[in-house]
Amino acid sequence: MAKSGDKKAELLPTRNDVPGNAKQVSIEVLQGCLYDTVDLYNGTRQAHWNVKGSHFGQLHKLFEEFYGDLAEAADEIAERIVQLGGTANGTSQTIAGGTRLPPYPTDLYAGLDHVAALADRYAAVAKTLRAGIDTTDEAGDADTADLLTGQSRDIDKKLWMLEAHLSDGK
Structure with a gap:
């Protein structure tokens, strides 16, 4: 599920007996998930560093x-x-070019604003994991x-x- 236009790289030799087509499909899905996961990691760090309020x-x-x-x-995906x-x-360059998440706002400070921004991104990652x-x-x-199910x-x-x-508790 990497972005269209990504060329399929030749597989490196391995004794892993997953069929070749399944490997190609899985690598493409996993690479998209890696982009999103690292981007979500970075957004979560941004929130951690800059959160303010009660x-x-x-x-x-x-x-x-x-x-x-x-x-x-x-790490597990990679x-x-x-x-x-x-x-x-x-x-950083491949993550920026491959993520399916919107850019994380760098002007958020209030705790619940970060929570809302992260919730949107966690929901998007959950959706692509399920598709994967x-x-x-x-x-x-x-x-x-199975790996993607656990994630x-x-x-x-x-x-x-x-x-x-x-x-609000309802």
Whole structure:
């Protein structure tokens, strides 16, 4: 699910017996998820560094937990790309050119403004993870579908936690 126009790189040799077409599909899906995950990591760090207001302490700590988990998730995605014979592309330039997320605002400071901005982005990542689960499963790569399923559950939980901050309790 990388952006159109991305050329398919030749697979590197591996003894991994996932069929070649399934590898190509999974690598493309995973690369798109890597772009989004690293971008979400960066947006969450932006919120962590700049949050202000009465919820500062709680949100500063929450955002730190979230970006730590995103760093691990990005590593798992990148390693799966390489396991399948691909090359994980995670430079700032490739992330900026490949992310499907809107740019994170750099003029936000109020805690709940950050929460809302992050909730939108966590929801978008959750949606693309679920699409990736279906695509990689249909292609015949159950292991990648399983990896994305675990990440989808984690992102959904974080989205729920963000939304709880925005709720009026009803």
